[in-house]
Amino acid sequence: MTLLALNKPFGTICQFSPHETRASLADWVKVPGVYPAGRLDSDSEGLLLLTDDGTLQARIAEPRHKLVKRYWAQVEGAPTEQHLEALARGVDLGDYVTRPCRAGFVEPGQALWDRTPPIRYRAAIPTTWIELSITEGKNRQVRRMTAAVGFPTLRLVRVGVGALDIFSLGLQPGESIGLSPRAPWDGVT
CATH class of the missing domain: 3.30.70.1560 (Alpha-L RNA-binding motif)
Known part of the structure; x- marks a missing residue:
């Protein structure tokens, strides 16, 4: 199971497929098989989590989990x-x-x-x-x-x-870091 934290830059769309006028996640993340757990509009920036695990993705993104x-x-x-x-x-x-x-x-x-x-x-x-x-x-x-x-x-x-904070991760725009998917942040494991 893979879990990444990305500081999504302004103007980047939350998809891996190429776009004619905007950067996509593929411009910043080179790990295959991961997908965003939730979305940020292209004109929003900051912490975006990506994973290859559908259950974890749902627990992060779906409002019923109240993360x-x-x-x-x-x-x-x-x-x-x-x-x-x-x-x-x-x-x-x-x-x-x-x-x-x-x-x-x-x-x-x-x-x-x-x-x-x-x-x-x-x-x-x-x-x-x-x-x-x-x-x-x-x-x-x-x-x-x-x-x-x-x-x-x-x-x-x-x-x-959850308990993850972009500043404590030390990520600048476009940077990503691997996280332990077993980390106990707000019950999401």
Whole structure:
């Protein structure tokens, strides 16, 4: 059984087959037979787990297992504690209401790598970093949640899956590392 952690770069699509205009996972991962356990949109970056074991893949990706995924979102504007409380309670996105989650402010400091290309900078509009810990991971969920409370996401980085943290793994964009599939991180073995 193989389990890899990849720091998926911005602009990379979560598939191994080639794409005409974007990098794919094949550009970064040379281990045959592994597939992503969950997805990150091409405009999102950060921790992506890949495995060749279907059972492990399902336990990581499927919301029914409630494995926490942590995201840092740089949002446009200056949300308040009340906005974070609204996110934490669950947000009505029209087609579904998100599960309750954890939401808080975060200061990335030097921990976070520079993005290529950088996000747009507008002097008159502040940005704020928030951390959301969710157990669902539906299509573009974090982006939709922040937009629903009035703060569109400019940059989205998955920083953790279960007890795994991208910073403790020491991965720069495009780097991957093999993990023990027997590691006791949040019960996923």
